Amino acid sequence: MQRMGHVIRLRPEALAEYKRIHAEVWPEVLDLIARCGIRNYTIFLKEPELLMFSYWEYHGTDFAADMALMKASARMRDWWAITDPMQAPLDSRGPGEWWARMDPVFHAD
Numbered sequence: 001m002q003r004m005g006h007v008i009r010l011r012p013e014a015l016a017e018y019k020r021i022h023a024e025v026w027p028e029v030l031d032l033i034a035r036c037g038i039r040n041y042t043i044f045l046k047e048p049e050l051l052m053f054s055y056w057e058y059h060g061t062d063f064a065a066d067m068a069l070m071k072a073s074a075r076m077r078d079w080w081a082i083t084d085p086m087q088a089p090l091d092s093r094g095p096g097e098w099w100a101r102m103d104p105v106f107h108a109d
Helices: 012-022 027-035 063-072 073-085
Strands: 003-008 038-045 051-058 100-102
Touching: 003 012, 012 073, 027 038, 027 063, 027 073, 063 073
Parallel strands: none
Antiparallel strands: 003 051, 003 100, 038 051
């Protein structure tokens, strides 16, 4: 299992809608996330800065293949077409990243 954390900003005008749609995530999106080995997926929001932190645990064996499966899904692309314009990626994100990946520095069970 691999723990993963990412960060991004939310656009101020999208706050209410982002919360609303995530209270009603499409079942097909949730199913695909699970099929791609992602468990314990949580998105946190820090207001008023509108900084979002996502955390998940990857339980698969081929992350690149699982992410390719996710990107190939028409329903997931539909979801991202709605959510991506609501987000403001950090300038410091890595090449090819939308949400900036974070490095773990501490963990305790």
